[in-house]
Amino acid sequence: MLSDGHISRRSITGNPRFIFNQSGKKEKHAYFELIYNIFKPFCSFNSNPYIRKWKDNITGKEYSSINFATMQLPCFIEPYLI
DSSP: OOTTEEEEESSSSSOEEEEEEEEOOGGGHHHHHHHHHHHGGGSOTTOOOEEEEEEOTTTOOEEEEEEEEOOOOGGGHHHHHO
16 A cells, blocks of 8 residues: 555445545655546546645644545455455
8 A cells, every 4th residue: 555545435335435645745745746646537527636734733833734535436446355
């Protein structure tokens, strides 16, 4: 499995989907783009990577992450079962 990726099912009868999540650090964007471009054909045509930003209330530091999820497809069943 890729470093920050996983395959999950939303329901017991549904097909699995691949989800990739990575910190939003600029030095990691090239790797994220590489993975996204590999899985883009499996994503919805109007789907774009999602950037999430939040602030740690204790330290006051701001963080971000970027992620995408594919559609739920039968091609992910076998890797899901492994």
